[in-house]
Amino acid sequence: MAHDEFLADRVRQAFNESNTSFEEKKMMGGLCFMVNGKMCIGVDIDKNTGNSRIMARIGEDHYQQALQKDGSSEFNLTGRPMKGFVFVSAEAIDRQEDLAYWIQLCLDYNPFAKSSKKK
DSSP states (O other): OOOOHHHHHHHHHHHHHTTOOOEEEEETTEEEEEETTEEEEEEEEOTTTOOEEEEEEOOTTTHHHHHTSTTEEEOOSSSSOOTTEEEEEGGGGOSHHHHHHHHHHHHHHGGGSOOOOOO
């Protein structure tokens, strides 16, 4: 599983600083951070460019607005975009305040997110 360990450490640090309980799980080609048993945010490396990015689960209410932000793009792993999820480039979250913005969006949506069915 390819992911940027430095970026993953930044996400861990942000969760720890906000006293957010989380688990880590390798999935979707990267490392996902689970909050309340639900995928909240993830880190991976774009196979086409080799650049690091986050996968942000922000919900459909903020989806269109999020796509207008610099460095964000549709979350598309299968040829079909997943509404409510966006990719955000590492350059767009270089500043800690920018990463914190995306993490907070994910955390705000998390209580409304549906859990995946356990197998």
